[in-house]
Amino acid sequence: DAKTTQPPSMDCAEGRAANLPCNHSTISGNEYVYWYRQIHSQGPQYIIHGLKNNETNEMASLIITEDRKSSTLILPHATLRDTAVYYCIVRVANTNAGKSTFGDGTTLTVKP
């Protein structure tokens, strides 16, 4: 699986959009981008995933660049409860999810 690079930390004001970047310049054509988050002392929570088209669900939007070398997770209206570590991983979708490699992630702090 391709390696990802994320900034170690970011701050965001409550109510504003949080934009979390991820670099995956060695991504292969059949690898998907997945995002998870982990709130302190809890298990990671799946957020969203995509291949090349932008995706949106009730939690977030995922914007993937045309060359697929980077992506951005967008939380449109961040709340204090969105404070967490956000992990970006890339993985071939039809392979075992258990082999996912989680990096260090980005610690997002939402401030009032």
Add this chain to the structure above:
Amino acid sequence: KAGVTQTPRYLIKTRGQQVTLSCSPISGHRSVSWYQQTPGQGLQFLFEYFSETQRNKGNFPGRFSGRQFSNSRSEMNVSTLELGDSALYLCASSPTGVGEQFFGPGTRLTVL
């Protein structure tokens, strides 16, 4: 639908002892993966079970083992505990092992 459950939530053991952790996946999920999370190493993949068979294995010593039962419940065993085994052990399930994973709350193991 009930989420992934893990028992016990907290455990204290001494060096040299062994420990068994349990994971009950979401109903209908046949894939169960185990991860170890420590402050220094982050989230590391231990192994994955699917239909009672170990399908993938991470780079951990043989002291770490697991199994899966016919009802998809899984157990993880660590023998001859070392201080460095102190960690949060997370279990994740998915229907087939492909796609997103659903994590449990984890078992916090402390080795004294």
